Amino acid sequence: MxxxxxxxxxxxxxxxxxxxxxxxxxxxxxxxxxxxxxxxxxxxxxxxxxxxLDLPPGLLLMLNKPVGYTCSMKDPGRIVYDLLPPRFRLRSPTLSTVGRLDRETSGLLLFTDDGQLLHRIISPKSKLPKVYLATLADDLRGDDAAIFASGTLMLDNETTPLLPAELEVIDACHARLTLHEGRYHQVRRMFAAVGNHVEALHRERIGGLGLDDLPEGQWRALDAPHQQALFAPA
Missing domain, CATH: 3.10.290.10 (RNA-binding S4 domain)
Structure with missing residues (x-):
């Protein structure tokens, strides 16, 4: 070239x-x-x-996304690309988010310009565990973990039950939830299905990759060992 x-x-x-x-x-x-x-x-x-020079094609990076930023390039408000070097928006191949976090969700967000890697990460076949910390409006009921682990929970307007998910209770209004799929607003909809409301949501891990000491709003390029960790769940 x-x-x-x-x-x-x-x-x-x-x-x-x-x-x-x-x-x-x-x-x-x-x-x-x-x-x-x-x-x-x-x-x-x-x-x-x-x-x-900035990093060459084949880039994979992670961002500790703050609340208030969206993953869409078309949003008129604050977008996650505002937290990256401005040139990154103009790269070819395009630097894309690997999945999305909604505006009110913070935490680990991945970007890559490698289409094959992106599809490998988001493919349902990968079943990469995604770990979220949820702050809830109401106390947990007590049977939430059993319902989420059952593999029978159906969300509104869907015809396929959710895969089993693991719920770790931290205290009455805080829980850590591990998913093995990625449906639209899944964590919020799961808690809604058991009569609760998520007040704050933070993604801690994807596969074996966590944010470690990365400050909020900062990004880090991931090398080969990090990529291996991603596909080696802890």
Missing amino acids: KLVKHIANLGYGSRKDVQWMFREGRITDAAGEVLYADDPLDHDNVRVDGEP
Whole structure:
């Protein structure tokens, strides 16, 4: 791949924009020597305005999503892409969220520009466990865990029962719920089905991957060991 196209695909601008960057001497190697548009591509050795290039295609990253942000690029309000470097919106292949968290749900959100990896993560066949911490409006009934684990619970307007899910009671109004599928607003609808209401919801883990010490609103690129952890549930 030509150097101009590679830099443009990372979101630094159109190919015409990148051509001008070369003419202005803004693209150099790690030693500060000016590069030219027809130079060989060596991603790790390229600098733009003295800074290393953004991560190459094949990117997987996680974000500790705060409440109040949506996963849609079309939302007129705050979106999760506002928390990433601006160039990330312009990358090709597109950097997409892996599934979604609604505006009022916080926690672990994954992004990738690798279509095969995205489909592997969200595929029903993967059954990757997703762990949520729920704060409830009312006290748990006492039989909630048995109902969620039964594999017979039906949600409104659906014809297929939910897969068994594990509920860990923390206290009367707080519980940790582990799902093995991903239906629309599933956690909120499950608690609604047993007469309760979720006041706050936070996703803690996907597969064997957790947020660890990642601060709210911050993101982190995931390397190969992290990807292996994702598919190796704890």
